[in-house]
Amino acid sequence: KxxxxxxxAVSHTLLQELGGVNIKVYSGVVEPYEDLxxxxxxxxxxxxxxxxxxxxxxKKLKYIGEPVGEGLYGMALRKEDKELRDEIDKILVKLISSGELKKIYEKWNLWDKSQEKLYNYTKEYSGESFKEEIKSISVISFLPTLLKGAIITIGISVASMIVAIILGLTLAIMKVYLKPPFxxxxxxxxxxxxGTPLLIQLYILYYGLPNIGISLSPLTAxxxxxxxxxxxxxxxLxxxxxxxxxxxxxxAGLSLGMSNFLAVRRIILPQAIRIALPGITNDFIALFKDSxxxxxxxxxxxxxSYxxxxxxxxxxxxxGLIVAFLYFAMSYPLSLLSKRLEERLKKKRR
Structure with missing residues (x-):
């Protein structure tokens, strides 16, 4: 599923602990409900x-059960703002003891039995204790996750470049050899x-097209x-x-009896693609990063994943250093390939 x-979020952690679930992670809270x-x-x-x-x-959505798990919302304050912290605590205690907080929660359909624990909650949690917890976590343990993300990046980049090459070549031929309106x-x-940002194009493909009845998967989009x-x-290029x-x-090809299409395919395109190859590899490197x-x-x-x-x-x-190294490891071989192609091209021109 x-x-x-x-x-x-805590919900993300709970799903990971549950296992057997295909988790789709979002950076906002609106998009997942739209996709649902x-x-x-x-x-x-x-x-x-x-x-x-x-x-x-x-109306298209419905709840499928009672809430599970438990999480807490907190306010982060600077250490020196002790007076502000104490004042906020007083206000919260007053809201809880007077029942006003419960009324507010009930108005927005947020009150349940777990909220009653607020009456007895006294645990203090500082930023220092959080730092101690994360210090014990080794970044090496995240390598499998990052490598999996790198493999997905390679797959998306290669597939996208194939689409770009085929479509780009078609557009070039249409622009140079075909008549209006092509x-x-x-x-x-x-x-x-x-002339338009790639980010906007992705938004239109994924979130805009469903408005006209076309829904694409994240990978396809x-x-x-x-x-x-x-x-x-x-x-x-x-x-x-x-x-x-x-x-x-x-x-010369036409004088030998070749059709226009055959002359372009046999004579012009092989040479044009060889000239464009260094630029193509540079675009491939850029595509890796834009992915x-x-x-x-x-x-x-x-x-x-990062x-x-x-x-x-x-x-x-x-x-960040590990991710930067992984991107470099993926793009550097292409950079070397680009240099070799340029050197070969220079030799052939001589």
């Missing part, structure tokens, strides 16, 4: 106040996707979003490569 939850209503999820597991506000009014369409496509965006850059080939070569943006549509790749782990353990620096 696919169950949506909020990254770093669209049928992308089987359930959403979040705090009662969140569910009461976002899920209960939605060449105009190719030009408009390239300008639109190069991620691959299409990255592929369609980078296709615009690939198209210009291929167009530049085609423009670099002397027109006489196409004319981190797909985390906004519930894809748990490398960056999303965000979840760092928010839970507060080890932003240590985990």
């Amino acid at each position: 696919k169950v949506g939850t909020l990254q770093g 209503a669209l049928g992308r999820l089987d359930a959403v597991f979040l705090d009662s106040p969140i569910a009461s506000y976002y899920a209960k009014p939605n 060449n105009h369409f190719a030009s408009a496509y390239i300008e639109f996707f190069r 991620a691959i299409l979003g990255l592929g369609m965006n980078y296709a615009s850059y690939e198209a210009e 291929y167009r530049a490569g085609i423009s670099a080939i002397p027109k006489g070569q196409l004319e 981190s943006l797909v985390s906004i549509i519930a894809m748990v790749e490398l960056t999303k 965000t979840i782990l760092a928010a839970t353990t507060m080890k932003f620096f240590e985990l």
